[in-house]
Amino acid sequence: MSRMPSRFLREGRQLPGELEEARQSIEALARSYGLDFFDTIFEMCTYDEINMVAAYGGFPTRYPHWRFGMEFLEMQKSYEYGLSKIYEMVINTDPSYAYLMDCNLVVDQKLVMAHVFGHVDFFKNNAWFAHTNRKMLDEMANHATKVRNAMEKHGTGEVEAFIDQCLSIDNLIDPHGPHIVRRRPIDEDALDSEAPRADIPKMPARDYMDKHINPPDYLEDQRKRRDDEIRRMKGFPEEPVRDVMAFVLEHAPLPRWKQEILRMIHDEAEYFAPQAQTKVMNEGWASYWHTLLMTRHILAPSEVIDYADHHSGTTAMRPGQFNPYKIGLELWRHIEERWNKGRFGKEWLDCDDPVLRRNWDTGAGLGREKIFEIRRTHNDITFLDTFLTEDFCREMGFFTTKFDPKSREWLLDSREFHEVKQGLLNQLASRGSPRIYVVDANHENRGELRLWHDYDALDLQLEWATVTLGNLVSLWGGRPVHVDTRVEGKPVRLTHDGSEMKRQTRKEEE
Amino acid sequence: MLNIDxxxxRFRDIVKGRVRRDLRKYMSSGELIGRKGKETVSIPLPQIGIPRLRYGENKQGVGQGDGDGEGAGEGQEAGDQPGEHALEVELSLEELAEILAEELELPKIQPKGQKNAASDKARYTGITRQGPESLRHFKRTWRQALRRTVSAGDWDPKRPVIIPIKDDKRYRSFEVQKRPRxxxxxxxxMDVSGSMGQEQKEIVRSEAFWIDTWLRHNYDDVETRFVIHDAVAREVDRDTFFRVRESGGTLISSAYKLCLEILTKGFPVSDWNIYPFHFSDGDNWSQSDTRQCVDLLGExxxxxxxxxxxxxxxxxxGSGQFIKDLHEAFGKDERVGLSRIPSREGIMDSIRELLGRGR
Structure with missing residues (x-):
């Protein structure tokens, strides 16, 4: 790999000699195990710098916005109070950039490097990242320029307020959007076939009088009106649209500069989405590789204690807490073991004998191959859904907890496998965003926007919903916005008209 | 690298905006008093988040472990939902005072005439040819060396090396400046007679905090002294002032006498701007004592x-008679500020009444 000069940080951030040697050997080791990553450039940062980079989501060239300042302040505080410390930061680009904190021990730096190669392999090979922009550094810098230009032209306050509105809906995107074509182009012929042009009634007339009695532009007008009517009957959009943000972008009456900013925030949200979708897998994968490389190859005897201390720090799980590093790591190992011992397929699934199961080992040796395969195709939800087995659940001692309103405590509720699994999946899903669709962009034929919440188990947080819908009203040109959802199981329509939100019950099927 | 600044x-501006908006709340709750550091106040804010459509509280969580004994499923909601915790943001007292001034429309205080003592301050404004190495002015030294090299004809653009010699060296020097202080x-x-309860003391405490903040903003140096009185007065420290148990009767004149004594002993009028604040429920023991008070004050x-x-x-x-008597005696005197505080919510208005005349 060639050493490229730093793209945006100041000079002199190259790894010092000792770490550069470590990097080369760790990189070679990682490749020898089949990890396949982009070139990865490591840079040394002070803790202030790494907090700053982290506040910007890994991109020092982001557009100006107050929330980055807030996040920076929070990280800085939490570091200064000794509550948390960022060991590493790596971004999904080609080449990939990773930041090391300069005051860490050498053993920490080695751990982080091994960990980072795991992440970059995941970024490069996992299907959910396939459509992310690997030149995002440049893109982010372009976004920053755009915002700064807009601020010069329209005023910082106005641009910032608009960005706040855009961010308010930046979770209403279609996480599968980049992977499939959702919208077929509108088939004009199909529309026509239901409303054949010949159908427009004509007055009887002789040929030579026809164009006077039935003027062609009149007929054309009639046809157009007819077609519009059909399109309106079909509703707009024709099918529910998951990517609310893109829909607003295409159809809301926004001036050009606002469109550009909205598009930019949409693209950034789409870029970051896969990282949230694969947190458990990705952290688990990187942890799997750093443990393997460190313990088998890299660690010097004098470093073992520090390594063990810091590794267990990242993978510790407080009772009742969910640590993606820990769960991910354990699950990857569990899968590897299963496929190594041939614990899959019909025979394994049909076997009820606990002794047989415990000693099951066909010597299949397919573990490594299997985990490489899984890291290509899965995301967190499918990963847990497919591979979280009853055995694993028991091994890890999972349980569900319930909030007891009387004692105001979280109490153990159940250790039953299906409940635990369902609970875990719900938890993953709830950390994500609710599935919201645009169902009608011309509600009541008054240009109002109607959304539909594909409700499963959890209510929307109503306070936030109020402010969010208010923002959506501004984006949608001031027209009212509705969301059909449920509150405590009852179907409800939330309506925001720009000044306040109202809540109405609605009929079950609408 | 400085984008974050x-x-x-911008974020701090937003915070200041919040504080300004909620100033009345902060003033009546007394929340900030315990959060005052030497030069900053740390302000608790609910995290300012971007509102989004998101799920409400998950009523179920998943944990891991043996689940027995202490800590079983205890603690927070499982998972790491972001953003519910409070954020602490530090504002300097200076900034807080500015917000206070803007919100209450307080005029800046003009320190009294010739009373200000002068203090010396060293400022590094000059350049000398001799000095300690630690004060060497690199740029000037380099410029001098460049000048010498060029004028001597030794300058080689292909090899632009400049080596300063002893004569080139320039040092910063300081000058002592007199600065008015x-x-x-x-x-x-404070009256600590039986009728001044906990709530009344809290109000005084809040009010004193804001008065401190404001006066500190206006003066380089602020000394505070505390006097409590019932039938007799004594000087105490800040802590005692706000904690002492209430009891006894009320002779306000005792406090004014002590105040006068403190001032004549330690704070000559020529050097100090003097601000006595008296808090009471206005229930003096006797009319004759009140007369004595009025004489003491006036003379x-x-x-x-x-x-x-x-x-x-x-x-x-309290009968609340005292303020009426003072009003009668000094109502027109602009050196006297009188204010009634009916409840916590009145603190803000009271501050405005007392400090609003810019004296």
Whole structure:
């Protein structure tokens, strides 16, 4: 790999000699195990710098916005109070950039490097990242320029307020959007076939009088009106649209500069989405590789204690807490073991004998191959859904907890496998965003926007919903916005008209 | 590399906006008092989030472990939902005072005439040819060396090396400047008779915090003294002032006498801007004592002060007569500030009444 000069940080951030040697050997080791990553450039940062980079989501060239300042302040505080410390930061680009904190021990730096190669392999090979922009550094810098230009032209306050509105809906995107074509182009012929042009009634007339009695532009007008009517009957959009943000972008009456900013925030949200979708897998994968490389190859005897201390720090799980590093790591190992011992397929699934199961080992040796395969195709939800087995659940001692309103405590509720699994999946899903669709962009034929919440188990947080819908009203040109959802199981329509939100019950099927 | 400073600055502006908006709340709750550091106040804010459509509280969580004994499923909601915790943001007292001034429309205080003692301050403004190496002015030295090299004809653009010699070296030098200093002394007096309960003291405490903040903003140096009185007065420290148990009767003149004594002993009028604040429920023991108070104030105390302030905290026992008597005697004197504080919510208005005249 060639050493490229730093793209945006100041000079002199190259790894010092000792770490550069470590990097080369760790990189070679990682490749020898089949990890396949982009070139990865490591840079040394002070803790202030790494907090700053982290506040910007890994991109020092982001557009100006107050929330980055807030996040920076929070990280800085939490570091200064000794509550948390960022060991590493790596971004999904080609080449990939990773930041090391300069005051860490050498053993920490080695751990982080091994960990980072795991992440970059995941970024490069996992299907959910396939459509992310690997030149995002440049893109982010372009976004920053755009915002700064807009601020010069329209005023910082106005641009910032608009960005706040855009961010308010930046979770209403279609996480599968980049992977499939959702919208077929509108088939004009199909529309026509239901409303054949010949159908427009004509007055009887002789040929030579026809164009006077039935003027062609009149007929054309009639046809157009007819077609519009059909399109309106079909509703707009024709099918529910998951990517609310893109829909607003295409159809809301926004001036050009606002469109550009909205598009930019949409693209950034789409870029970051896969990282949230694969947190458990990705952290688990990187942890799997750093443990393997460190313990088998890299660690010097004098470093073992520090390594063990810091590794267990990242993978510790407080009772009742969910640590993606820990769960991910354990699950990857569990899968590897299963496929190594041939614990899959019909025979394994049909076997009820606990002794047989415990000693099951066909010597299949397919573990490594299997985990490489899984890291290509899965995301967190499918990963847990497919591979979280009853055995694993028991091994890890999972349980569900319930909030007891009387004692105001979280109490153990159940250790039953299906409940635990369902609970875990719900938890993953709830950390994500609710599935919201645009169902009608011309509600009541008054240009109002109607959304539909594909409700499963959890209510929307109503306070936030109020402010969010208010923002959506501004984006949608001031027209009212509705969301059909449920509150405590009852179907409800939330309506925001720009000044306040109202809540109405609605009929079950609408 | 400095992008973050700008974003941080924007965020702090937003925080200041919040504080301004909620100033009345902060003033009546007394929340900030315990959060005062030497030069900053740390302000608790609910995290300012971007509102989004998201799920409400998950009523179920998943944990891991043996689940027995202590800590089983205890603690937070499982998972790591972001953003519910409070954020602490530090504002400097300076910034807080500015917000206070803008919101209450307080005029800046003009320190009294010639009273200000001068203080010396060294400022590094000059350049000399001799000096300690630690004060070497690199740029000037380099420029001098360049000048010498060029004029000597030794300058080689292909090899632009400049080596300063001893003669080229330039050092920073300081000059002592006289700077006017303004100092103020604040004397808080409080009635601790039986009718001044916990709530009344809290109000006084809040009010004193804001008065401190404001006066500190206006003067380089602020000394505070505390006097409590029932039938007799004594000087105490800040802590005692706000904690002492209430008891006894009320002779307000005792406090004014002590105040006068403190001032004549330690704070000559020529050097100090003087601000006595007296808090009471206005229920003096006797009319004759009140007369004595009025005499004391009119003849000795008020002429010394920039402003004498009396704030009467309503309590359910007091007759509240005292403020009426003072009003009668000094109602037209602009050196006297009188204010009634009916409840916590009245603190803001009271501050405005007392400090609003810019004295």
């Amino acid at each position: 700008r974003d941080l600055g 303004s100092a103020a002394v604040v004397i808080y007096m 000795s105390l008020i002429p010394m002060c920039n402003q004498f302030s009396y704030a009467q905290v309503d309590s359910q026992y």
